[in-house]
Amino acid sequence: MNPIQTASHSVHFEEAALGALKTHLEETPYSRIFLLTDSNTSRLCRPVLCENFPEAGQWVHLGIPAGEAHKNIESCTAVWQGLSENGADRQSLLVNLGGGVVTDLGGFVASTYQRGIRFINIPTTLLSMVDASVGGKTGVDLGPLKNQIGVINQPEMVLISPTYLETLDARELRSGFAEMLKHGLIRDAGYWEELAALESPVESIPHIRHSVALKNEVVLADPTEKNLRKILNFGHTLGHAIESHFLGRPDLEPLLHGEAIAIGMIMEAYISTRISGLGMDECNRIREGLLKFFPKTRIPKQQQPEIFRLLIHDKKNTHGRVLFSLLERIGKAVYNQEVPAGILAEAFDYYRD
């Protein structure tokens, strides 16, 4: 499988990925190599890497606890400390082996340690393969506020090996699949049809490269998210608010990111029919397609005001206005769309119907 070239680095796939890594390490005189994992990828992915690339067994291993709750500055301090105590210098390399938590945090730690050392990402969840592998966003959470601290910085390379997905929980896999469905909806109608027709999210694995290519196209056109890149936020304005709402309530079971985004996409498809000209028939097809994989979650009307409050706090807001990325049709998105509160309420009704 051919690599994908981003503005700054290559994304390598499958068997070719380790070959590219080998060549890169032969050509680059790193003083020392560090491997960052979380507790799960230490147990499940590090042995796979070491089996296929034995010299990884020699790298200095640093770990953080698994989970979004540990994507914070305390974990960064622990990793900075680990680098420092083990003699990392400006010529050292950090290899991040894990999901989006490890690649986001590891990318940030590398970008700030001694004003920046180089790093390589080996994503091990479907979400991090199709979404976090391109675009250079790194960072950590600030208390309950997601990704508040960070920088845009690019890895030396990204290596995508679907083998890692064999140990990934089915629910986590489905969460990443939601982002792939999004890629189709905003950019490639044929791709949406193809994915929506699959029997199960596992069948999406051969399509990872296409999703990476679609995201890369968008990021190349607008690296700093001034315009087109905003379309990647389709489903995310309401989706993030719903995700935070479920996280913040001890009586509700938290939703995974992709699960919240799937709900957000159904609601924002409805909003698109009112604001940006999406046909109601297309909107219904989107709803059916998403519900096939993401059965309906109960969101009682009484919880809506809380979700609206969270919406106002979205990091993407400017000057107090909540702007949406919406669909004009399947495969074509528009951004910076303002939506009146009344239409938001209708979108919840549409989802519940």
Ligand SMILES: NC(=O)c1ccc[n+]([C@@H]2O[C@H](COP(=O)([O-])OP(=O)(O)OC[C@H]3O[C@@H](n4cnc5c(N)ncnc54)[C@H](O)[C@@H]3O)[C@@H](O)[C@H]2O)c1
């Ligand atoms: N930088 C970006 O552009 C970007 C894009 C999307 C998401 N993100 C970030 O990524 C994070 C979410 O990513 P995620 O869903 O990968 O979360 P994650 O890193 O927390 O991984 C999910 C869970 O799966 C485990 N895991 C990882 N790989 C595994 C494997 N191969 N087998 C078994 N278990 C495995 C992890 O330990 C964790 O418990 C969020 O913090 C989000 O902000 C960043």
Ligand SMILES: [Zn+2]
């Ligand atoms: Zn997302």
